[in-house]
Amino acid sequence: MxxxxxxxxxxxxxxxxxxxxxxxxxxxxxxxxxxxxxxxxxxxxxxxxxxxxxxxxxxxxxxxxxxxxxxxxxxxxxxxxxxxxxxxxxxxxxxxxxxxxxxxxxxxxxxxxxxxxxxxxxxxxxxxxxxxxxxxLPDGITLEQAGLCEPYSCVSHGFDRAAPLSVGQKILIVGAGIIGNLWVTTLHHHGHRDVTVSEMNKSRLEIVKRLETGFRLVTPDVLASEKIQYDVIIDCTGVGKVMEISFNYLTPGGKYVLFGCCPPTHQASVNPFQIYDKELTLIGVKINPFSFPKAIGWLSAMGNRYLxxxxxxxxxxxxxxxxxxxxxxxxxxxxxxxxxxx
CATH class of the missing domain: 3.90.180.10 (Medium-chain alcohol dehydrogenases, catalytic domain)
Structure with missing residues (x-):
């Protein structure tokens, strides 16, 4: 074969x-x-x-x-x-x-x-x-759509780990590769609208526009100049240095979801006083324990609008x-x- x-x-x-x-x-x-x-x-x-x-x-x-x-x-x-x-x-x-x-x-x-x-x-x-x-697979899900089931099962686990994610919270997605895009569709499907997507590759930002979510799309230099703080940051880059920078954009009580898989060699420095003073939460997400049934449910619900x-x-x-x-x-x-x- x-x-x-x-x-x-x-x-x-x-x-x-x-x-x-x-x-x-x-x-x-x-x-x-x-x-x-x-x-x-x-x-x-x-x-x-x-x-x-x-x-x-x-x-x-x-x-x-x-x-x-x-x-x-x-x-x-x-x-x-x-x-x-x-x-x-x-x-x-x-x-x-x-x-x-x-x-x-x-x-x-x-x-x-x-x-x-x-x-x-x-x-x-x-x-x-x-x-x-x-x-x-239930009727209604194509094999093409189902090709995304495994990454969506990981997003589903991350969604549960980060819960509650309340509609109205200010959310930042860092990285607009496919995982960032799956988070874009997930958040929009669940009713979130105050979402910013940061990506250094402008071609990828153009791809995000195709999803027609209305989310704000920016490059990292814009984030650095704005100094806006976010309730939830979802890091989809898998780059340690990105975490080191974007961790500073959390508002007090904020959550940082480290979703992108960094190589074991990557390092990032964070300020422990910030974690104490702002009562920040750092959330790791590893694979997809028992989340395939949820992902299949998501695929059924999301359909062609998102998939x-x-x-x-x-x-x-x-x-x-x-x-x-x-x-x-x-x-x-x-x-x-x-x-x-x-």
Whole structure:
């Protein structure tokens, strides 16, 4: 089968036409025929050697994907042809974190066993997944829309971590890549209107305009000159220095949501007196524990108004076009690249 394969030892990608097809191992396994598979910012960090991933053998990356059931084990609840999405993360089910419903902290599962990072992922025509990580899609959600389910599940977890987010609060989104855009759609869908989006790449600000939310769009230099303070800041950049700067824009009692995944090497300095004096809250958000059902509900409710690929700045590519996809992301002409797989 076709696949884009990552070699963790050489930090290199390769398009292969004859990567081995996955096979059922357990009676409850499911083989998914992939339709759409996204390129995440975490994938870019992995390729650059800034984020841990498997080095045991070359494997396809891709932890955001939708598709149809191609084959199911004899004890599986799924049937051939069902439209599905796959949660790439799971609980070990045994440790205290997992039994406390916090598998994002698990030291053996969670992000440490992710499909597409530690196991063969969705940058391929077919993927094997345990059935407890597979979710059937309701009618009304297309496979194209479902390709965004995994990142929306992470946003859903972040939304819950930051709650309550009251309509009328002054909110700043820092970074208008795809995650920033998903937060834009989420906040607008939930009734928020006093939202500012900051992005240094003006091409990306033009993409945000397509979503027609009426949110205020500015560049970082404007933020620095205005000295406006915000009730909530959602950092979608994954850059430590950005946090160091934008943390100063919080109003007393404010919340800083560190959503973008920074490489482990990044550092940021904050003033502890500010945290004390303003009673500030810093919120980290890690993966998507048990939030796939909520994300599927969001997809159903948001529909074409918010999930249109063009409006979000999403462009599709064949697996063989992976170099073009990565180049377009680096330049910033698009917010997200998604592989459309035949």
């Amino acid at each position: 076709e696949a884009v394969v990552f070699d963790g030892k050489t930090l290199s990608l390769k398009y292969e036409k004859k990567y081995p097809l996955p096979k059922l191992i357990n009676d409850t396994d499911v083989i998914v025929k992939v339709a759409y598979s996204g390129v995440c910012g975490t994938d870019l960090h992995i390729i650059q050697g800034e984020f841990p991933a498997s080095k045991e053998r070359p494997l396809p990356l891709g932890h955001e994907f939708s598709g149809e059931v191609y084959e199911a084990g004899k004890a599986s609840i799924f049937k051939k042809g069902q439209k599905v999405v796959v949660d790439p993360n799971r609980a070990c089910g045994l440790c205290g974190f997992c039994r406390g419903a916090n598998y994002q902290y698990c030291l053996t599962a969670g992000i440490n066993s992710t499909i597409g990072i530690w196991q063969d992922g969705g940058w391929a025509q077919y993927v094997r997944a345990p059935q407890d990580q597979v979710f059937a 249109d690929y063009h409006k979000l700045g999403v462009k599709t590519y064949a697996l063989s076009e992976y170099r073009n996809a990565l180049d377009d992301l680096k330049v910033g002409n698009i917010a997200k690249a998604v592989f459309k797989i035949n």
